[in-house]
Amino acid sequence: MNNNINKDKGVLLSIRVDPTFLPVATSFVENSALAFGLNKKEALALTLATEEIFLYLIKASSTDHIITIRCSSGIYYVKADFLFSANNFNMRAFNLTTTISPHEEASLEEMGLLIASRSVDRLQVKQEGAQSIHLILTKEKSYPSVDEFDLTTLPSVENVVEFSIKSATGEDLKLFVMLLNSHYKSFSFPKDFRFPGKVVDMVRSGEYEAVVAIDQKERIIGGTLWHWLGSKTVECFGPYIFTQGSDLSIAERLIEECIKAIAKSDAVGLINRYPTLELPKDYFEPLGSLTFFTKGSSSFSITAYFRQMQEDLGSTVWSHPALEEFLKEEYKRLVLPRMIRLVRDQGETKEQFSVLSAEFDRINNFVTLRPLCSGLDSDKNIGAHLDLFKKESLSTIFFEMDLGKSWQVEFVPALFNHNFKPRIILPYGGIGDIVLFQLGEKH
Numbered sequence: 001m002n003n004n005i006n007k008d009k010g011v012l013l014s015i016r017v018d019p020t021f022l023p024v025a026t027s028f029v030e031n032s033a034l035a036f037g038l039n040k041k042e043a044l045a046l047t048l049a050t051e052e053i054f055l056y057l058i059k060a061s062s063t064d065h066i067i068t069i070r071c072s073s074g075i076y077y078v079k080a081d082f083l084f085s086a087n088n089f090n091m092r093a094f095n096l097t098t099t100i101s102p103h104e105e106a107s108l109e110e111m112g113l114l115i116a117s118r119s120v121d122r123l124q125v126k127q128e129g130a131q132s133i134h135l136i137l138t139k140e141k142s143y144p145s146v147d148e149f150d151l152t153t154l155p156s157v158e159n160v161v162e163f164s165i166k167s168a169t170g171e172d173l174k175l176f177v178m179l180l181n182s183h184y185k186s187f188s189f190p191k192d193f194r195f196p197g198k199v200v201d202m203v204r205s206g207e208y209e210a211v212v213a214i215d216q217k218e219r220i221i222g223g224t225l226w227h228w229l230g231s232k233t234v235e236c237f238g239p240y241i242f243t244q245g246s247d248l249s250i251a252e253r254l255i256e257e258c259i260k261a262i263a264k265s266d267a268v269g270l271i272n273r274y275p276t277l278e279l280p281k282d283y284f285e286p287l288g289s290l291t292f293f294t295k296g297s298s299s300f301s302i303t304a305y306f307r308q309m310q311e312d313l314g315s316t317v318w319s320h321p322a323l324e325e326f327l328k329e330e331y332k333r334l335v336l337p338r339m340i341r342l343v344r345d346q347g348e349t350k351e352q353f354s355v356l357s358a359e360f361d362r363i364n365n366f367v368t369l370r371p372l373c374s375g376l377d378s379d380k381n382i383g384a385h386l387d388l389f390k391k392e393s394l395s396t397i398f399f400e401m402d403l404g405k406s407w408q409v410e411f412v413p414a415l416f417n418h419n420f421k422p423r424i425i426l427p428y429g430g431i432g433d434i435v436l437f438q439l440g441e442k443h
Helices: 019-035 040-060 105-109 111-118 170-183 196-204 248-262 321-334 378-391 406-417
Strands: 009-016 066-073 077-085 122-127 132-140 163-167 208-215 220-228 233-241 269-275 285-293 299-308 315-319 338-342 355-361 366-373 396-402 420-426 434-439
Touching: 009 019, 019 040, 019 066, 019 077, 040 066, 040 077, 040 111, 040 132, 122 355, 122 366, 163 248, 170 196, 170 208, 170 220, 170 233, 196 208, 196 220, 208 248, 220 248, 233 248, 248 269, 285 321, 285 396, 285 420, 285 434, 315 321, 315 406, 321 338, 321 406, 321 420, 355 378, 366 378, 366 406, 378 396, 378 406, 396 406
Parallel strands: 233 269, 315 338, 366 396
Antiparallel strands: 009 066, 066 077, 077 132, 122 132, 163 208, 208 220, 220 233, 269 299, 285 299, 355 366, 396 434, 420 434
């Protein structure tokens, strides 16, 4: 399979932030999105987001400012990057909890940003200097889910005499995903793995790699996938085995194939947050566990695993004093050399409003919060999100913090105030190490 086809194909537009050029910006994004494979409805959603951002910038910056828009294809998504300068770009409207009051002028001015954030699947914000902002909007293609197929007609596999491992073709992947959903419960894999065509495009994009195990009759009897998580860590999924009666030798070969594929890369570690019973535990060490609460009253835990691929020469991470003890204990247990630098408030001016993104997994009833911007209202903002999740009966709530970004650790006091506990460190999972917090059971 050609993993590099259309990879990161992009087009660029730089124009003045002027009402005259609004049609140019929207036409550019719409036509780019259509050319990169979004359908009309998806392209219009990305176009609407562009229009609202451009209109907001007209009010927030002078007309001599330049905005650069870059549209690129990830095969299964289209990404629009906006780079601009603005003196008064209030990102508060990007919060899921934002409401608009018709009686407040400032609130009405933020309505466009709220519409923009609701029109796309993912939103990222990077502040690159005092006034330079990099806004990233991602719109994914829609695909049919496994629910549209009759999984009961899939053949069972037995009498496996011998097997081999091979790279997965597109048709292999579609059948693999249907077998995966037929044999495993939904918490054993990411929500994207419910869409056969999407997984094909994820591998086709080069962001993911996959191998399958086939028997002597060339029937698919297992498989595993992996992708880069940050610049030094690879995340694998599975291994998934579809034979009657688990054959651990198949699982071992699948994991060995993944290890072999990344052995000569820059990967320092290999992690698995979706382990199956067939995962060869001797190849890994436990990172920690997360607890998942069902829609009823029951709960279950999933242990994440880690394998060091090469010597870790160490790095520097940021921490709030309240998190330091946890980090020291975990780094000692995992034998990870880290220099911890503490972030303390010394009276410097802070942004007034914080911004959080929320990624939902409705099938498994959990949500993950990620910080986009820190602010003085972080405690209030987290509380508002928790109130919203409570109304939606969401009990499993995570918060993902990147220790490579000093401003993110400013959320630590607010997290502890709301009964979040640090549970797992993902080495080099982002710019630096990622700490996964989980909301306590009593909330």
